[in-house]
Amino acid sequence: MSTEKKQAEQIKEISGVNPLKCMKCGKCSASCPSYNEMDIKPHQFVSYVQNEDIESLVNSKSLWKCLSCFACVERCPRDVKPGKLIDAARQIVVRQKGQDYLLADEIPELLDPDVPQQLLVSAFRRYRR
């Protein structure tokens, strides 16, 4: 199995998403609050995984622009959940980086007293895995 294929399989496995279920309606992109910031749009994520182009996904800006608000997951009529794919791609990045990710111990040093708790949790969710 090629690396690309392996990675694509890995993403599918982590996210539990079957990209073949997508009917390309675009409701995810229509729902996305970060749409304009993204280079690869939410609905495209699905076809990237389908086409096994994980490299592009991993290097995209979108990966870190997604707020994990899960609007796309909620509204997707086909139960495809693009948000989960993005999450899974992040996981791949984290795994590639090995141990080099945010640890709980590091937080106090970084902590700005004005940072809202919510952001902290969301950041942790994004960078901790």
Next chain:
Amino acid sequence: MQRIGVFVCHCGSNIAATVDVKKVAEMALMEPGVVHAEDYQYMCSEAGQARIQEAIKEKNLTGIVVCSCSPRMHENTFRKAVERAGLNPYMVEVANIREHCSWIHKDIEEATKKAVILMRAAVAKVNLNTPLKPGESRVTKRALVIGGGIAGIQTALDIADAGYKVDIVEKTPSIGGRMSQVDKTFPTLDCSACILTPKMVEANAHENITIYTYSEVENVSGFVGDFTVDIRKKARSVDMTKCTGCGVCQEKCPSKKTPSEFNRGLNNRSAIYTPFAQAIPNVPVIDREACIKFKTGKCGLCSKVCQAGAIDYDQKDEIITEKYGAIVVATGFDMIKLDKYDEYAYSQSKDVITSLELERIMNAAGPTKGHLERMSDGKPPKEMVFIQCVGSRCSDDRGKSYCSKICCMYTAKHAMLIRDKYPDVNVTVFYIDVRTPGKNFDEFYRRAVEDYGVNYIKGQVGKVIPQSNGKLLVRGVDLIDQKQIVKEADMVVLAAAIEPNPDVRKIATMLTASIDTNNFLTEAHAKLRPVESPTAGIFLSGVCQGPKDIPETVSQAGAAAVKAIGLLAKDKLMTNPCTAHSDELLCNGCSNCANVCPYGAISYEDKEVNDHGKREVRRIAQVNSALCQGCGACTVTCPSGAMDLQGFSNRQILAEVDAICR
């Protein structure tokens, strides 16, 4: 001992490519009772059948096993073939070595082994087969149509024209159904009422048609050719024979706060009402929930103003029991509830409406007298957004997995009509795909785009947000231009999915007709028997079977009528001989079998039996073979094994079990 012939079919290469058919035939000769075995290219062909017939004559065969495709496919073919050779048709058993063997296994040795076992099981069974003779039952020459929409009306008219009596049962106060709510029809844009009303009138006037409106089917018993149906005629509180349809009662009625069902709740109606002006019969009903007289005992205004003296507050529900030979289901559809689609703000804003509501708004007899206006403030809209596939093509539990089929076309129609009548209104349609298979359909859609300037955007809407300025903020996506679209609209129209009428479940249970996971009635065969239910004598007309537009509905309605006529034209029917029967020497008369019989086919009688010389009067179960459908529920509940099923007897099934396990 039977003299059995085994015939192994190659089915071209369908079977022969994976099953060693020669080997199966050779092994068959080893089985007890088998005196003849052969294989042939196509057993179901003329020549194949002839070989069976020849063998029966030459070798005096008493039982036949055909190893071929599914018995659901050709069991009848082979039964008829052996009958022509003088053998009882029920002496045939089919071993399914195609669907259950050659098509699912690749390894030849393995598939052959399995085919041999399936053949053995069939031989073991046929060894115990006995000749069966179908009984006869009469056909009541009257049909029942459940549902008085365009499907029901058309079916009833066609059956009636063929000379048979038909009754239509309609739940609402008038026939007409969904089509009567529609303003214009695609792709011709004729006025729906203009083409429907004449049919309604014709049905009402037809000497062979009886219409029961404001009525529901309460109970169904019996079987093909001889159904007995109880129809509940709900109390109308108005004497149909006296009412002249003048309408004064409706004008004077002081209770006018009930949302109009016909206008989809967009305006109100009186407590005594006819749903719409062209209603048939043109006799109002009193909605007892809303009527002041019924709620408080005071009022009685309608009775005072009725010159014909037709108001009858004491009227009671009436049960009409009638016999029918055939039943056609035409229960139609409704729009799905949109409460799970909160992102489209349907429940938050009056200006987010469904397409059917738009039909009423566009209709001259509707709540706005045909003027396009916002339901919130009555202002004419400038920006309209249509959202497609709301609840259709969904794989989650919020919507339906199927395509509702009619939305693309009616949305094009709406867009076109609006642009035609109100050229200053901008119309945007968000779509996933535009599906236009149908005569002149795509041309119609292209006209909306090319001639009327409707803005079609490929992409879905993610959210509709009601604004404080009364407008609706629509956030969608344009997948072609790769940009998110945020747009202010005055009205949003949702193409909500259609679903079968929720009552159909109850009706299907009464009819013992099967229903699919989406509550559409199942057809007997998806391609070859699309208007028949698997339950004999039950036919399907219109959307109750699957989404359809009007022309399709009308043609299916005609087809269902033809099938019903075909049944009614027969004087007698052959009944299935595979029915239960009780061994009177074993029967305890305990009633357990009657308790589980879904057809009420079992009764008891005190009968003198001769039990090996001992004469005794015993309570014995009797099966009415015309009512028995052969399910076998009784056979298992019977503790003594007195009840057995012909064609699937205890010993036959056990013989199959033994043959498979040996």
Next chain:
Amino acid sequence: MQELIARAKELLANGTVARVLGWKAGDLPYNPEPAYFEKEEDFKDFVYNGFCGANLSKYMIEATKLEGKTLVCLKPCDTYSFNQLIMEHRVDREKAYIIGVGCKGKLDIEKIKKQGIKGIQSISGAEITDDAETLTINTLYGDKTIPYADGMLERCHVCKGKEHKIYDEIIGESKDTKDADRFDEVSRIESMKPEEKFAFFQKELSKCIRCNACRNACPACSCRKCVFDSNKFDSSQKANVDSFEEKMFHIIRAFHVAGRCTDCGECSRVCPQGIPLHLFNRKFIKDIDEFYGEFQAGEDITVKGPLTSFTFEDVEPSVVAERG
């Protein structure tokens, strides 16, 4: 007992009933047999005591076919069986005159003998009239006493109550002798590992001699001809050839009475090998209670049995595996 005899004689004399179905004293202190009494002088042998365990409902299947009414003595638990037989049209209520007889628990001679008692010459304390809490047994090898409860049948320890469910009149006091939960043993087995369960039943059923006493004594097994006696299922009878047959026989026996079995306990009482056959029936009863709601066969003749009814929401068979 005297009141019962007097009333029975009276009903016989005034022609209300043509015969009386009760018990006749045996030739040993503990073996009275079910018997018919038609003449006044027959009553000299009439007995009703702690050893009259037989459920006479079963005999009523034949008795109600006879000319005239039959007076039958039914203990509270027997009346459930009688009701069930009415439901299944196996007895004719019109031809039965039911005297609900008092019961303070019936005795199990096997259980008494298991306590090392042999050579029995006489037993006192088994008479239904006195309130003796002990049995005094006079034997060739000396006198023994045991508490009444220690000699009671298993079924009486899980007594369904002292209420007669159907009767024309009641004579004598009854006592609820319940001092255990009837599903305890079933639950204990349920909690075993599969191989333990299998070993348990293998051991018990290996004793079976296929005498059919359990079936023939059972008021629910009232078939004119049992499936195991007819050739409809090719199910052989009376051979204890292979362990499978006993399992087949006992599972099907219990299945055929599932939902109809009143848990009268006759099967276990009559088994010559002391197999706890009620454990099969009670398993079905426990499952029915758990899956489909509490149900007591024979309690109410207007209620359909659990295997001839259903609800749309019934549990799926996979519940068996899911329960673990």
Next chain:
Amino acid sequence: MYKIAKENLPALFQRIAEGQDLILPISNGGQVNYGVWTEDADVDIETLKSVKSPKDAFFPQSENLYTCVREGKKLQITPEELQQKDFVVFGMKACDIQGVEVLDKVFLSEPVDTFYAARRQHGTIVAMACHEPEETCFCKVFGIDAAEPKADVATWLIDGELCWKPLTEKGETLTKAVADLLSDDAAADAKVENEKSAIRAIIDKLPYSDLSLEGWNGDALTEKFNSPVWEELYKPCLACGTCTFVCPTCQCYDIKDYDTGHGVQRYRCWDSCMYSDFTMMAHGNNRNSQMQRFRQRFMHKLVYFPANNDGMYSCVGCGRCVEKCPSALNIVKVIKAFQNQGGENA
């Protein structure tokens, strides 16, 4: 007279079981029945009566006769082998031994039942005197002495010792094989004599010991057969087979075929005259009421059998049916019923 301490019995059983089967009373699930000895078997020689009689040792409840295997349209028939291995039945009581003699009359007379004959030939019976006879026993009525059983070896269990006395050649052979475990003790003779009289004294006190068999013989056939007493007697009978299956002398069997899927196994199994399909034939049943079947059992034991076997009854008074009948019916009640009837008529 030899003897062996009770605690050495396991060693004795082990020795006997070397090279041959040992069948003896084993307790299983609270019930004592005869079974093949194994090291972990729970041997119980204290309990007077096994539930089933030991007749299984010579006439099993079910035994194969032959096996047919079908291949294609060919049948291969393999008869079951006759018993070839020696075996010992230990602990049989005098009544059960008389039961075997009844079976001998049936199976060893012409035509000889070879399956049975082979088992008789290879079986050695070690009998035990009845230490404490019970109230259901009535062997005395049939002239059986429970105190002194006749077998290949007779034994008495007295005060923790088993006294052992070979009576036949087979018995001597067995005794030789286990001689080192036994000790010769002349004093034992006296103990055995005491035991015998104690047993006989108890037997005289048993409630059934004075039962009279007067009038029960071949001559009484018609009179007994036509008696109205049967019509009353049979009524509590549930038509189960308990009495016949626990009986040491009931010898009726049925022959059945079992479809193995590959062929047929023909076996015979005990039948019971209480069953509705007893002697069922193609035309039906010649005893089609339970009264007739009930009568058959007792007429056979007390009238037909003695008529054909020089007065030998085919009841041995073991009392198992007395104990086990679910309806408390039994042969004693039948015998008594006729006495009473006779008295009244006279």
Next chain:
Amino acid sequence: MSIEANEEFRPKIVAFCCNWCSYAGADLAGSSRLAYPADVKIIRVPCSCRVNPMFILRAFEKGADGVIMCGCHPGDCHYSTGNYYARRRMTLLFSMLDYIGVENGRTRVEWVSAAEGVKFSTTMNEFVEKIHSLGKNVRLGDLRCRN
């Protein structure tokens, strides 16, 4: 014909399928070429309510390693109520088999409609796999049938 130790275990599996839904579902699995092991042999019955517990015990007696019953989905029975009765009967029977120590994976009920060829095939694949994991049925078979 004794089974050699190294010979692969090929379970015998009996599937009772109702004529209207499950048998048709099996046909659809066939025409869709959805493979499942050849160990499964189907017996056609008119309705799941025709399946007598005796049939299931008989299959085990004669050496079956697993028995599965398929019928129409509850509510969809061609005879309207048959599968409801079957559901109760099988629940109780399976519970009893479990109670006497028969591994409960050897029996299964699955509702398969005429349209569910995929479900039929996956169910059969799963079931065969389960029986493989349980191995040969040694607790319920009749010894005389083994050779």
